[in-house]
Amino acid sequence: MLSFENDYNVGAHPAILRRLSETNFDPQPGYGFDRYCESAKEKIRRELGDPAAEIFFLSGGTQTNALAISAMLRPFEGVLCAATGHIASHEAGAIEYTGHKVLPLPQKQGKVDPQDVSDYLENFYADENRDHTVFPGLLYLSEPTEYGTIYSKTELQKLYEIANRFSVRVYIDGARLGYGLCCEESDLTMQELANCCDAFYIGGTKVGALLGEALVFPRGNAPERFFTLIKQHGALLSKGRVLGIQFDTLFTDGLYYEISRGAIERAKELRAILHEKGCRFYLETPTNQQFILLEDEEYERLSKSVALSFWEKPDRSHTVVRFAVSWATTREDLEALRAIL
């Protein structure tokens, strides 16, 4: 069946599979001490222009979020997050499982406003009872957000400046980072993003890898004994090479960006088709996900020929669905969609 369900519905970019085969019989140490991990880290450090950056390869987004956030928080702290943020609403309580509260912030189209963050923090420190409450220790952002929207460079800088003023650290979830950086509306480079946070991750799973996220602590500020924490959280792969080989490939000859740009091209074509067919955009975004409002019967009918993602029910007779494209979406897929719509 034709699928616009998500950006993780097929395997990996062929270059990755090729590289896994080529390196298959090279014996290497386990747990990420292999030469592929080393090489991948080196390439990412170069990309960021940050020789002190500390990089860890993990398997998935929720794992990376829970591990990084819990390691960065002190025991009396919680994490600020848009009420629609992934950790607030779609990770089955993974952050709370580590003992920390997610402190919800107002949001617009998935984004938090610097003014709201500033107000929250000022009110917090004006409250005489604050010692009886959870301290805000970290600000969680995502680029792009869960709604496919993006932060501008100025917005990120402002958020980082506000956070710093209150000794709050900033963490950026980059599950789809490539799509955020490579869309036309973005004025950010990965290096600039790294300069506006204390940690972020470069999403691999949704940008061409079989699995894998590269967690980066810029400027050498990884939490103490982070390797042991990875093990403690059950997140250490014996064959760390599996992640290293993939990121080494993604950061060779700009493959990560090439993949991302391809998806953004397809997304533009998708938007054109959706407009042409008179679909009602619940949210039109600059990245690879588009949100369309359908009547429930339309949704049901369409579901028979195209795999889509249920997003939410704004009322009793409508459904919001997500159309996603990825590096693997083809022109043929789009033509087939046009025919169906």
Place this chain on the structure above:
Amino acid sequence: MLSFENDYNVGAHPAILRRLSETNFDPQPGYGFDRYCESAKEKIRRELGDPAAEIFFLSGGTQTNALAISAMLRPFEGVLCAATGHIASHEAGAIEYTGHKVLPLPQKQGKVDPQDVSDYLENFYADENRDHTVFPGLLYLSEPTEYGTIYSKTELQKLYEIANRFSVRVYIDGARLGYGLCCEESDLTMQELANCCDAFYIGGTKVGALLGEALVFPRGNAPERFFTLIKQHGALLSKGRVLGIQFDTLFTDGLYYEISRGAIERAKELRAILHEKGCRFYLETPTNQQFILLEDEEYERLSKSVALSFWEKPDRSHTVVRFAVSWATTREDLEALRAIL
């Protein structure tokens, strides 16, 4: 460099890489709802003769242990385990991180004795203060053990019977299950092992996969909403297919056993070489790991040409090292080792 360091020092069995390529562009639902996972589960259920078995694919051993054990325990319970068990000593406190105590049992060559388990449980229930202590809720075993030794069918049955008598459940860590089942000294089938426990996992990472373990709850007794718990622990892969495809391959035409038997063959040859060269066995085992006592200088010298695993220091001048073979070890590797020794 020649490597006998462990059984996870290369990539995957070529059949797995081939299958990943073949299926790469087939769009499938995420999170393990793809048809490869379904097919793999079906094959494992058939292997176990247990149509009600519930199966979940996870990424690694520590993750599987922590997730399964914490889900099986009630909040006032801990897990019984040989003092040398993997969860007791080599997982960075992953079980305690979930809030549960590991209750150490005496061990011999990595194995627990049914009598010791029975004594522990009888003493526990004879103690008038037991309500102030951790209740034993689960018995953790590994097959083969961390020392490469194996339980016989009779031993497992006895352990399961004792555990049942005290309402203690049994969980078997099968990180290297194939090597345990396929060695000559074993009188167990996978189905018989499944009948002696409430959960176990079939190790993939160390038996030919890139990564992956198949957690099995025989006879349909998975913990409630285990899928959501997988997500909560950060253990859910978006591309669940990556695990499904591998296990589907491993359980097609007996590949899992073929791989395991191959390693056991190499292990026999390794033992022969080690004996021939007069090495002192700290522990000679029926499976794919052998433990050799070396003088520290010998260890240092040997380390220059062969990658080995440090195991422990029994005294100030000796080191115990582990020689491991795997499905990927070749006759040439063994000849090279012979030459070096």
Place this chain on the structure above:
Amino acid sequence: MLSFENDYNVGAHPAILRRLSETNFDPQPGYGFDRYCESAKEKIRRELGDPAAEIFFLSGGTQTNALAISAMLRPFEGVLCAATGHIASHEAGAIEYTGHKVLPLPQKQGKVDPQDVSDYLENFYADENRDHTVFPGLLYLSEPTEYGTIYSKTELQKLYEIANRFSVRVYIDGARLGYGLCCEESDLTMQELANCCDAFYIGGTKVGALLGEALVFPRGNAPERFFTLIKQHGALLSKGRVLGIQFDTLFTDGLYYEISRGAIERAKELRAILHEKGCRFYLETPTNQQFILLEDEEYERLSKSVALSFWEKPDRSHTVVRFAVSWATTREDLEALRAIL
């Protein structure tokens, strides 16, 4: 200094101190197995007309909330709570520390609306992605609420009925239960309240005791091995008698209600004085707490002669303060306040 700061600013009702002295040298078993605890439990069971009710004496409200809620929740569940509920905002993340998410509900004057609860639960079960999110397992209410407002019998019944429909359990925080039950506007008895929930606690600390809350699981449905969980959470007192003696006294000859009614009388007099002096009520309540809006300078001036509780800052130039009375507030205190205002 004159104090209307809270309802826990003095010691205990004199009858309690007397009883502690009288029983002081009677040797009794520890950990709540003394005869005073037994007697107190028996009296509460009689009060509730529920011979199967299981009762545990604990030290404080946050402790009771965290212990009861975490024991009642399954690992994949969270607790629904008004966004202003005590566990959501004033307990330093104690619930999250136990690994569970607090799921915020809309509120009015501290109360949740049955319709909002019903909508939440219907939407939750209509969401196709719910297995990736936290399941609502418990509804936390407080009677009276943090804002001194109360639920009627009909409201509680409706909430309990809705919760039951979705297999959600109900827990009622009764830190100030006496004041809620004894105010004129209330149409509830303790027994009726017990019939509308799966657990609740009878607040002692704020209703005449030195410390202590009586956690009740009506109709015999305490979580398994709750005694051991109390110990595990560090909440078990060696001298359990200290709590038993106090609750035995409070439930002898209706002292609990006598204390509560006294405070409600004082509260009515306080409201009259505040009205008489033209104070602006931010919230006027039927119970023992009143919320007054002051200009910041007024607040500062008043603070010099009367101890009050800072509540919140609705804007940059005003402060909301709480005036609280208790069983120990005297007519003289009120006259002194009148003179100051």
Place this chain on the structure above:
Amino acid sequence: MLSFENDYNVGAHPAILRRLSETNFDPQPGYGFDRYCESAKEKIRRELGDPAAEIFFLSGGTQTNALAISAMLRPFEGVLCAATGHIASHEAGAIEYTGHKVLPLPQKQGKVDPQDVSDYLENFYADENRDHTVFPGLLYLSEPTEYGTIYSKTELQKLYEIANRFSVRVYIDGARLGYGLCCEESDLTMQELANCCDAFYIGGTKVGALLGEALVFPRGNAPERFFTLIKQHGALLSKGRVLGIQFDTLFTDGLYYEISRGAIERAKELRAILHEKGCRFYLETPTNQQFILLEDEEYERLSKSVALSFWEKPDRSHTVVRFAVSWATTREDLEALRAIL
């Protein structure tokens, strides 16, 4: 019934009850900010000759242990403890509930040997796989131990010196500290003990208080925002004064030591009686607890007229019981015991 069951079988020292009554109607701020807490802290600081000592009053021993230890440990660390230590065996897994492992050490009569600690730490840092295991972050000691034995000044100094050498901190559980310091065999003052550790607590519950332990961080090194952590763990009493008044009384005119010496006197008389009656000491100790080996029938018979504590069953026909005295034990109690034996 005559009771030698434990040292917490009656209420409080009469001076404490008196003081609770005298101060009952003095309105004071909550949460430990009252003047009694302040005064008590000041007296303890003077006792320790340490004006920078930070002191927190908590309700019970397990609570204090879990809170202090979890706050002092970093997430990748565990706590070293004699296998018989209270946190290892009698606190229902309260430490593990906070996510940390208790690392058992060999013990003799409840004490750990400096050499064993040193060996453990040396082996740990010699292990090449240590990053996969729990780091020892804290050494838990108790004075006196669970077996009533005591450490000498030299032993404590040696243990502290070894711990420091490996950046391990030292915490001393002083549930019965008074009895440890005031026995004839002790060569320690409270100040000297404070100099040999990073935190300890002065037990109140078992030394004359209704409840309460004074947790001390000498030289001003309390964990960050410890007040908020107390709240988060459900350990903050609204009426903090209840603990402050008690410790203020205990540290006025040396009452704490007077109480302790009285118990030690009674303990000497108890030992004389037990010897005189030919009882078999399982362990004779310098403090207020004695361990006697009884045949099971003797135990059963004696239990009818004297409340004793079951300790353990060394074999199928014998029981070890604990005889405990306290500040409240009288000469008459001892004479009555003599008559029964």
